[in-house]
Structure formats: C-alpha cells, structure tokens
Amino acid sequence: MAIATPAGAAGSSSPFVNPQKGLPDNVFLTTLNAASSWARKNSLWPMPFATACCGIELMATASSRHDLARFGAEVMRFSPRQCDLMIVAGRVAMKMMPVLQRIWLQMPEPKWCISMGACACTGGVFDTYAVVQGVDRFIPVDLYVPGCPPRPEQLIAGIMQIQELVQRTGTMQGTEFQYRNRPTGPAPFDADEIIRIREGQLQLTPLELPVSLKQAQTPTLTQATP
Amino acid sequence: MDFAALNEHLGGVLKSEAFRDNNRVIVPANRLEELMSHLKHVGGFDFLSDVTCVDYLEYPGATDRFGVVYVLVNTATRERLIVKTFVNDPAPKLPSMYSLWKTADWTEREVYDLFGIHFTGHPNLQRILCPPEFESHALRKDYPLKGRGERHNFPVITRAES
Amino acid sequence: MPVVASSLNPAASRAHTGGHGSHPREPVDSEYLWTLNFGPQHPATHTTLRLVLTLDGERIVKAEPDIGYLHSGFEKLGEDLDFNQYVTIVDRMNYISPLANEIAWHHTVEKLLDIKITPRCTYLRTILAELMRLHDHLLCIGAVALDLGAFTAFLYFFQQRELIYDIVEYASGQRFHTSYTRVGGVMFDVNTAWADKVRNFSKGFPKIHSEVDRLLTRNRIFVDRVKGVGVLSREDAINMGCSGPIARASGVVRDLRKDEPYLAYADLDFKVAASKGGDCYARYLVRMQEMLESIKIIDQAIENIPDGPVNVDLEGKSVLPAKPAVYRSIEGLIHHFEMVMPNRGFKVPVEEIYASTESPNGELGFYIVADGEPRAYRARCRPPSFIHFATFQHIMPGYMLSDVPAVLGSLNIIAAELDR
Numbered sequence: 001m002a003i004a005t006p007a008g009a010a011g012s013s014s015p016f017v018n019p020q021k022g023l024p025d026n027v028f029l030t031t032l033n034a035a036s037s038w039a040r041k042n043s044l045w046p047m048p049f050a051t052a053c054c055g056i057e058l059m060a061t062a063s064s065r066h067d068l069a070r071f072g073a074e075v076m077r078f079s080p081r082q083c084d085l086m087i088v089a090g091r092v093a094m095k096m097m098p099v100l101q102r103i104w105l106q107m108p109e110p111k112w113c114i115s116m117g118a119c120a121c122t123g124g125v126f127d128t129y130a131v132v133q134g135v136d137r138f139i140p141v142d143l144y145v146p147g148c149p150p151r152p153e154q155l156i157a158g159i160m161q162i163q164e165l166v167q168r169t170g171t172m173q174g175t176e177f178q179y180r181n182r183p184t185g186p187a188p189f190d191a192d193e194i195i196r197i198r199e200g201q202l203q204l205t206p207l208e209l210p211v212s213l214k215q216a217q218t219p220t221l222t223q224a225t226p
Numbered sequence: 227m228d229f230a231a232l233n234e235h236l237g238g239v240l241k242s243e244a245f246r247d248n249n250r251v252i253v254p255a256n257r258l259e260e261l262m263s264h265l266k267h268v269g270g271f272d273f274l275s276d277v278t279c280v281d282y283l284e285y286p287g288a289t290d291r292f293g294v295v296y297v298l299v300n301t302a303t304r305e306r307l308i309v310k311t312f313v314n315d316p317a318p319k320l321p322s323m324y325s326l327w328k329t330a331d332w333t334e335r336e337v338y339d340l341f342g343i344h345f346t347g348h349p350n351l352q353r354i355l356c357p358p359e360f361e362s363h364a365l366r367k368d369y370p371l372k373g374r375g376e377r378h379n380f381p382v383i384t385r386a387e388s
Numbered sequence: 389m390p391v392v393a394s395s396l397n398p399a400a401s402r403a404h405t406g407g408h409g410s411h412p413r414e415p416v417d418s419e420y421l422w423t424l425n426f427g428p429q430h431p432a433t434h435t436t437l438r439l440v441l442t443l444d445g446e447r448i449v450k451a452e453p454d455i456g457y458l459h460s461g462f463e464k465l466g467e468d469l470d471f472n473q474y475v476t477i478v479d480r481m482n483y484i485s486p487l488a489n490e491i492a493w494h495h496t497v498e499k500l501l502d503i504k505i506t507p508r509c510t511y512l513r514t515i516l517a518e519l520m521r522l523h524d525h526l527l528c529i530g531a532v533a534l535d536l537g538a539f540t541a542f543l544y545f546f547q548q549r550e551l552i553y554d555i556v557e558y559a560s561g562q563r564f565h566t567s568y569t570r571v572g573g574v575m576f577d578v579n580t581a582w583a584d585k586v587r588n589f590s591k592g593f594p595k596i597h598s599e600v601d602r603l604l605t606r607n608r609i610f611v612d613r614v615k616g617v618g619v620l621s622r623e624d625a626i627n628m629g630c631s632g633p634i635a636r637a638s639g640v641v642r643d644l645r646k647d648e649p650y651l652a653y654a655d656l657d658f659k660v661a662a663s664k665g666g667d668c669y670a671r672y673l674v675r676m677q678e679m680l681e682s683i684k685i686i687d688q689a690i691e692n693i694p695d696g697p698v699n700v701d702l703e704g705k706s707v708l709p710a711k712p713a714v715y716r717s718i719e720g721l722i723h724h725f726e727m728v729m730p731n732r733g734f735k736v737p738v739e740e741i742y743a744s745t746e747s748p749n750g751e752l753g754f755y756i757v758a759d760g761e762p763r764a765y766r767a768r769c770r771p772p773s774f775i776h777f778a779t780f781q782h783i784m785p786g787y788m789l790s791d792v793p794a795v796l797g798s799l800n801i802i803a804a805e806l807d808r
Contacts, residue, residue, distance in 0.1 A: 049429065051436045051458055052804050053483035056527070057564060060553075063546040078430065093807070095357045096436060096457045097380050099428055104383065125476060128461030129364055129373025130356070132380070140385040149564055180385035188378040197375045245739045246499055272626050275744075276770040280757050285765060286738060295755060297742055297770070301626055301640065304647045308742060329629030332778040340463075355456040355807055364464060365766075371464055 037170030040084070040110065041163040044073040047083035047107065049100060052090030054117035054149040061152040073159050080106040085162065088141075089149075091119030092132045104139050110174040112162055115141045116155060118148040136185030232269070236261055250308045258311050259321045265298060266326050271307060273299040274327035277334055279341045283367040291315050292343060296323070313343060322348035340365035421449060426792065428457045434531060435803030437777070437796070443789060451784035451792075453777055455806055462808035466767025471497045471571050471734065472708065474767065479565040481769065482805040484527045485520035487556065488747045490569040495650060496743040496754040501734055503572045503707075506700055507652075511693040512574060514652040515586065516556070517745070518682040518689070522593070523552050524748030524800070525633075525675040532672065532797035533604060536613045541600045548596055551589050558582050571734070572707035573699030583690055590686050597679060605676070614668035618783050618795035621666055628782065629775045632750025633678060634799060636662040637670035644746035651745075655692075658685050668798040734762045742770075749773060749800055773805040 023029075050058050061068050068074045077083050080103045092100055104113070115135055118124035121144045123133035135141060142165060145158040169176045229251070233240045240261070241252040253261045265271045275297040282288035290312035298307045313320055322345035323330040334345045335354040342363035345351055353360065360376060362369050426439035436457035442450040465477050471494075478489040491513050498505060505513075526549050530542035553563040559578050560566040568575050604610045620630065625638035635642055643660040645653040661677035663670035699707045708727050713720030736758045744753030750772030757766040776799050783795060 050434075053480055053564065055435060056483055060546065060550070064543045065547065065550045080429075090435075091458070091460055093457060093459050094360075094377050094379075095459065096428065099457070101380070101383055103429055125480070126460045126465070128371055128464055129369070129377060130459050130461045132377055137378075137382065138380045139383050151563065178386050181387070183382045183384050188380075188382065189375070193372070193375070193378075196370070196372065245737075246502070246741060248741055250740075274629055275631075275751065276629075276742075276753060276755070276768075276775075278755055278768040278770075280740075280766045280768075285757075285759055295740075295742075295768075297753070297755070301642055304642075306742075327629065328624075328627050328782070329775060329778070332774060336774075353456075355459040357456065364461065371461070371468055 033171045034167075036172045037167050040170060041166040042072040043075075044085045044112075044159070044163065044166075045075045045077050045083045046073055046085045046087050046159075047080055047103070048076050048078070048087050048089060049103065050087075050089040051092060051096060052119065054089035054120070057149040057152060057155065058087060058089045058116070061155050066152040066156065068156065068159070071156060071159055071163070073163075080104075081108065083107055084111045085159075086111065086113045087116050087155075088113065088120045088135050089116040091117075091124065091126055092135050093130050094132060095130075097132050097135075097138060100135065101139060110170065110177065112142045112166065113140060114143045114145060114158055114162060116145045116158070117150055118146060121146060124148055134185060137183075137188050138185070140180065140184055232261075232264070235264060247306075248308055249306070250310055252310045252312075255311045255313050255320055258309075261309065262296070262323055262326055265307070265309070269307075270300045270302055271298040271305075273301045274323065274329040274333075275299050275306075277323070277330055277337060279337045279343060279365075281341060281365065281367045292318050292341060294320060294337065294343065318343045320345055322346060322351075324348055339363070342366065420444060424789070428454075434797075435801075437801060437803060437806070439780075439792070441784075441789065441792070446789045448784050448787055448789060448792075451781050453780050455777065455803075458803040458807040460804070460808065463767055463769065466764050468763070470763040471501075474764070475569060476565070476567045478769070479567055480804060481771070481808065482524070482747065482749060482752070482773070482802045483565075484802060485524035485748045486565050487516045487568060488520040488524070488745070489752065490567065491517050491520075491651075492745040492747055492752045493754055494569045494571055495745050496741060496756055497571055499743045500739065500741045500756055500758055501571065501736065503700055505572060506697055507694045508577075508696050509573050509698045509700075510652045511689050512578060512698065513569065514656070515686055515689045515693070516559075516568070517651065518685045519552050519555060519586075521682045521748040522679055523549060525679050526552075528797065528800040529600070529604075529672060529675055532614075532668075532794065533600075533610065535793040535797050536610055538604060538607070538610055541603050544596055544600055544603075548589075548593060551592075555582070555585050555589060558585055570699070570708055576710075577698040583693070586686060586690050590683050590690070593683055594680070597676070597683075601676060605673070611669065613790075614672060614794050614798070617668045617787060617791045618798065619665075619667045620779060620783055622664075624779070624782065625666070628779045630750070630779060631775070632746065632748070632772055633661075633671055633674045634750065634776055634779075636660065637674045638666040639664045644744060644751060648744075652689060653685075656685050656688050668794045671798040736760050736762060744770065747772060749802070749805070750776065769805075769808060771805045771808060773800070773802045774808075777801050777806055 048055065048058055060066060062074055062076060086104060086107060088100065115121050119126060120135050123131050143158055143162050145155055147154055229242045236257055239254055239257055243250040243252065278295050280293045280295065282291055282293055292313045294311050294313065296309040298309060320343060322334055324347065332354060334348055335351060337343050338345060338351055339353045339355050340363055356364060362374065421442050421444055424441045424443055426441055428436045428438040438454040438457060440452040440454060441448055462477055462481060466474050469477065475490050475493060478493045479486040481489045526545040530545035533541035556566050557563040559582055560568040560575060620638045622639040625635045625640050630638065631642065639662065641660060641662045646660055658681045661674045661681060663674050709720045709723045714724045738758060738760050740757045742753055742755045744751045751770065752772055753770035755768035756764045759765040780799065
C-alpha cells in the first residue's frame with residue numbers, strides 16, 4: 001500500500017519510512033498495520049456518551065475556544081454504529097449501565113473507550129447506592145481522564161494519548177484486542193463492601209423505631225410494588 | 227391565610243407552627259384531602275410548589291415515622307403555606323393530590339419511589355427514579371447510603387468478547 | 389438510532405393538526421400506532437432522558453417520559469455531608485449554572501441558622517447569580533438553535549460562556565464546579581481586577597446578543613420550527629407548578645427576585661420579562677430578554693458593590709476562617725478545627741425550613757430538616773427541571789415528532805437536576 005504524502009511530511013512520528021533511495025519522493029514503504037493505524041488515529045469518530053457535567057465540558061472541547069477539530073476527532077456521532085471511540089463523560093447510574101453496555105457492544109471493531117471524569121473513572125464524589133463505582137468494572141476502558149470535570153485541555157491531551165495508543169498497538173485486523181480476555185478494571189465488589197452488605201442484610205429485621213412505634217408491627221422494608 | 231378561620235372550618239384538628247418566614251399547618255392524614263381542597267378553592271392556593279417526605283426514624287423527639295410536606299403558593303398574593311401530615315408504618319397511605327394540582331403527578335411518584343408511601347387515587351403510581359426492579363426505598367433512614375449492592379449487579383464485559 | 393424526521397412544511401401541517409388544547413383529539417385506530425423510543429442516548433436529549441412516544445404517522449398521540457437514568461442519590465448524600473461540604477454536591481445538580489445551586493443551598497442554610505450575610509457578599513452573590521443566569525440561558529438557547537439546525541448561534545454563545553468560565557475561575561480557582569460559597573460568605577474575596585473582568589464582559593455581551601438576535605429571532609427557518617409549538621396555557625402552567633422562564637412565557641408573571649426579594653435584588657432596578665404566547669418561541673424570547681436584564685443587574689451591582697468584609701464576623705464563629713489565617717496563626721487553626729468538628733461549629737436549631745431562590749431555570753428550593761447536627765437530617769431539593777419535565781406529557785400530544793427537540797430544548801431539562 002503506497003500512500004502519497006507531500007515530501008517532508010514524514011517526520012519522526014510518522015509511520016512511513018523511505019529507506020530505499022531509488023523510489024520517487026512521494027512513495028513510502030510501510031506495514032499495513034502501521035498505515036491503517038495511522039489512518040484510524042487521525043480520523044477517530046467519538047461517540048459522546050455524555051450523561052452529566054462532563055458532557056458540558058465535552059461540548060466546550062468541541063466548540064469555539066478549544067476546537068477539537070484541530071486534532072482530527074471532532075466528528076461526534078450519536079449512533080454507536082458509526083463510531084470507534086467511546087467517551088463516557090459523566091457518572092453512570094445503575095439504570096444507565098445496561099444502556100452503556102449495550103451501546104458499547106453495538107460499536108464496530110476496532111474501538112476504544114475513554115473514561116472521562118472522576119465519576120466515570122471511580123464514582124467520584126457519588127459514593128452512593130445508585131452510582132456505578134467506575135465504568136471500568138463492567139466495560140473495558142483504555143484511557144482515564146481525571147478531573148471533576150476535566151478541563152478541555154485535559155480531554156484533548158487524553159484524546160492525543162489515545163491516538164498514540166492506536167498508532168502504537170493498532171493492527172489491521174484488530175488482533176491486539178483478542179488477548180485481553182480478562183476484565184481489566186477492579187472487581188465489582190471490594191472485600192469490605194461484601195462485609196458491609198452482609199451486615200446490612202442482618203440489620204434488615206431488627207429496627208430502631210421511635211418509642212411510640214415500638215408496639216406497632218415491624219415494618220416490611222422491601223415492599224412489593226402494587 | 228387566616229389560620230383561625232381555617233382551623234374552625236376543619237373543626238379544630240389543625241396545628242400551626244411558624245419558623246423564620248415559614249408558616250406550617252399540621253393536619254391529620256384523614257383530613258388532608260378536605261383541607262387541601264379548601265385551601266385550593268377557597269384559600270386561593272393555586273400553585274403546588276413541591277411535595278416531599280421526611281423519614282423521622284432517628285429524629286429527636288419524633289413520634290411518627292413519615293412526614294409528608296406540601297409547599298403551597300398563592301400566586302395572586304404571593305403567600306406561601308406549608309402543609310404537613312404524618313403517616314406511619316406499616317403501609318403508609320395518603321390520598322393523592324393529582325386531581326387538585328397536576329404537580330403532584332411526578333412529585334408523589336418520587337415520594338412513593340424513595341419512601342414507599344402509597345398515594346391512593348394516583349393515576350400512575352410507579353417507580354420514577356430507581357429502576358422498576360429495585361426493591362428498597364432509598365431515602366428511608368434504614369437504607370444504607372452505599373446501598374445493598376445493587377450498583378454492582380451487572381455483567382462484566384471483557385475486551386475480547388465485545 | 390431514532391431519527392428526527394422533519395415535516396416538509398411544519399407551519400402548514402400544524403395549521404390543520406392544531407395545537408394542544410385547540411386540537412380535537414381524533415379517534416385513532418390503535419393498529420396504526422407505533423412506538424418510538426427516544427433516548428436515553430440521543431443527541432436532542434443532550435443528557436440522559438428517555439421518551440416513549442406513541443405515534444400516529446408522525447403525529448404524537450402519547451408521550452411518556454421515562455427518567456431516572458442519572459439518579460445518583462444527591463439527597464441521600466445531603467444527609468451525610470455537612471452544610472459546607474454539601475455545596476460540592478449541589479454544584480453538580482444543575483451543571484450548566486453551578487453557582488446558582490450553591491447560592492440557593494446556602495441561602496436556605498443561612499436562613500435556617502439565621503445568619504445575615506454582609507452587604508459585600510450580598511452584592512457579590514447577586515452578580516454571580518446573574519452571571520449564572522446568563523450562563524444557563526446561553527447554553528439553553530444555543531442548544532435549541534443547534535438542534536433546530538442553527539450551528540452558528542451555538543458557537544457564538546459558547547464563546548460567551550467561556551468568558552463567564554474565566555470570570556468564575558478567576559474568583560474561585562475552578563472553571564466549572566466552583567464550590568465557591570460558604571455558610572456566611574464565600575471562599576475568597578474578589579479584587580478590582582475581577583470587577584474589571586466583569587465590566588469587560590458586560591460591555592461586550594450586548595453585541596453578541598444582538599448578533600444572535602439577528603440570526604434567530606426573525607429567521608424564517610427557526611421561527612417556523614418554534615412558533616406555535618409546545619403551547620402551555622396559563623392555567624396549565626400554574627396547575628403543573630411551572631416557574632421561571634417557562635411560567636413567565638405562559639403569562640404567569642412570577643419572579644422570586646421581585647416577589648420574595650433576597651440578596652440585593654430589592655435595591656436593584658430591573659424588569660421581569662414575560663410573554664403571553666406560551667410556546668417555544670415565547671420561551672426563547674423571554675430568555676433572550678432576561679439576559680439583557682441580567683446584564684443590567686450586573687452593571688448596577690458591580691458599580692455599587694460595597695467595601696468591607698465578605699464573610700460575616702468571625703467572633704460569631706459561624707463561618708470557616710480564611711485559609712491564610714488557618715495556616716499562619718494558632719487562633720485561625722483552632723477556629724477552623726472547631727468549625728469542622730462535629731457538635732462544635734454551627735448552632736443548629738431542631739427545625740425545618742423551606743427557602744427558594746429564582747434560579748435560571750425556575751424556583752430552586754431546598755427543604756432542610758435539621759436535628760441539631762451540623763448536617764441536614766433531610767436535604768430535599770425542589771428541582772425546577774423535574775417539575776417542568778412532568779408537563780411534557782401534557783404538552784406534547786397533537787404535535788409532530790420533529791417538534792420534540794424544540795420543546796425539550798425550550799423546557800431546558802437538565803438531567804442531573806431532574807434525577808438527582
């Protein structure tokens with residue numbers, strides 16, 4: 001595969017090398033993997049899975065001042081079928097997690113995932129019953145962008161890093177993914193969390209009630225929906 | 227709203243409280259519908275600002291478990307009134323205010339979802355914030371902040387299988 | 389991927405379908421109805437909402453919002469964090485105008501604790517609240533325009549948002565979630581350079597505003613998409629609990645800044661924008677007008693901002709001391725320590741209070757139940773988005789599918805505030 005690029009464009013970061021002096025200036029030799037990764041890296045189509053505050057910073061990254069288009073990743077597509085980079089921006093609640101997993105499965109290979117912001121990475125300040133404590137427990141994540149929310153510059157740095165990752169590890173067939181057959185994130189349960197949940201279950205029946213209610217029937221905590 | 231006249235209309239079952247600029251009327255649950263209807267049609271409180279609930283399980287000096295709070299506004303005179311009533315376990319139940327104010331639709335559903343108080347006469351009393359398969363009522367005081375493991379109950383997808 | 393289809397001539401098709409209320413509901417054979425899932429991941433929802441639309445062709449017969457996709461337990465956290473800590477959480481509630489939430493929260497807390505903030509702080513918070521109103525309306529109008537195909541207005545307005553980000557960043561150190569207010573004051577005082585930044589902004593803003601005004605207000609494409617769409621009558625607006633720009637666009641002239649003046653609004657001269665239309669266009673106009681009024685308020689407040697301390701006096705021991713005092717003097721350190729220790733800081737009554745402010749989106753109220761601890765026993769938020777989104781199912785029947793983004797955008801639904 002020979003790709004015509006202007007002479008001099010092949011800098012140190014370019015995958016294209018021209019070791020053979022006999023060829024014309026606009027012919028380069030490279031591996032298929034490097035060439036396809038180079039093309040992919042410069043035309044990432046992000047899927048903005050923007051749930052909360054980070055979504056607004058994602059908007060800021062894409063709009064006037066910070067202009068993500070300078071880095072070749074501005075084609076935001078809201079259909080997972082057209083995207084190869086998922087940006088999970090914002091906390092993912094327990095009602096949203098199945099949706100996220102389904103959207104991730106719908107994206108075609110090769111695909112990468114950025115977890116943007118403290119909530120997507122770890123749950124952030126929302127250590128509550130409803131918020132998933134890090135999306136990497138349930139879907140694979142390639143890059144974490146910390147911050148609450150990260151500044152647009154920080155997100156741009158993250159996208160540039162994922163471009164480097166694509167260039168470095170990418171293969172034509174996407175074979176680099178098939179070895180990652182184990183979950184990469186932390187386990188869904190921490191040891192102390194299991195203990196806490198068990199203690200919570202034990203506390204289910206005996207209840208601290210106000211004195212006047214002590215005579216009343218013990219309330220059922222998990223009332224069935226009518 | 228003249229409290230004395232209101233109390234007389236309801237037969238003297240009301241209690242009144244004031245704190246800073248808030249005026250509260252406390253009504254027994256069985257007279258709630260009558261009071262609210264009177265407040266809307268005679269008192270002119272045409273705007274239901276909010277419906278919420280408090281679980282008084284660990285509250286100092288509390289005698290009832292749940293307090294349901296209605297914040298009313300009279301849009302003509304800009305007057306605010308807070309109506310409060312108490313319900314108790316088991317099976318806390320209140321009449322729905324949906325027929326008087328449509329604001330009550332989602333706010334009552336939220337109270338049902340997070341506290342488990344049933345509103346009889348509500349057209350669509352389903353969970354609104356938590357998923358339908360959620361079993362507890364999250365804002366009750368005996369439900370832990372970090373939940374009972376519901377947030378971990380998902381399949382794990384690895385890179386190779388996706 | 390649900391696609392928002394646009395009818396060829398929305399104005400003409402609307403003419404015979406009529407609007408909500410005026411439109412006699414034709415009996416439709418249920419066999420012809422189909423269901424469309426709109427969201428939760430959809431560009432027009434901006435954040436995470438789901439609508440289940442029952443359609444007769446392109447006309448909406450029934451619209452059922454399904455929410456809770458961002459329910460994160462804000463109110464449960466409010467029972468765990470103290471009055472100063474919880475400000476970091478309310479920040480994240482309406483994330484397109486974070487400071488407005490902080491001001492509303494501490495307004496309620498100060499009412500509960502009976503703290504009267506200093507005149508300088510009053511004016512400072514007023515300026516910040518109005519900046520946040522601009523912040524919110526800029527994104528709201530920009531997003532409506534973006535959804536209806538006008539990309540330029542969005543970019544123009546986002547540039548102005550970046551300037552506001554700069555201003556709040558200069559004051560607080562964070563551009564987005566500032567966590568700037570404290571009980572009885574703010575984190576840091578501002579200086580004259582900050583005031584100059586605000587003056588510069590308010591000088592430049594009307595130009596951009598008028599440019600967008602010229603781009604949109606009489607733009608045939610835009611007006612056809614929003615005029616007569618999503619009509620909410622005055623009676624419905626009151627009965628459904630609408631407040632803020634949505635209620636004012638329906639003719640309910642109700643603005644807490646005038647009705648129950650808080651902060652410095654009683655001293656400042658401004659008008660309340662209102663309209664009788666009740667449709668998306670009226671909401672757009674009200675928001676545009678409110679932005680000009682906000683600039684007026686900012687101009688007055690920045691010129692009249694009094695000197696003096698920004699926090700209430702430290703002998704009262706109700707506010708956190710300044711950081712330099714904590715680091716450099718033993719008294720400051722002791723004071724800080726006493727404030728953050730449980731049972732040592734605030735004198736909290738065993739009482740309950742509801743207080744509300746006019747946030748950009750409407751009446752943002754907090755109902756705090758206090759049990760004598762320095763944290764709330766129950767921290768209920770009255771979220772305007774939640775109340776406004778409940779109207780959606782009543783507004784929508786009779787309109788076309790392509791009207792959904794216009795109505796959603798003009799109601800300005802913020803998912804984190806909606807679901808908390």
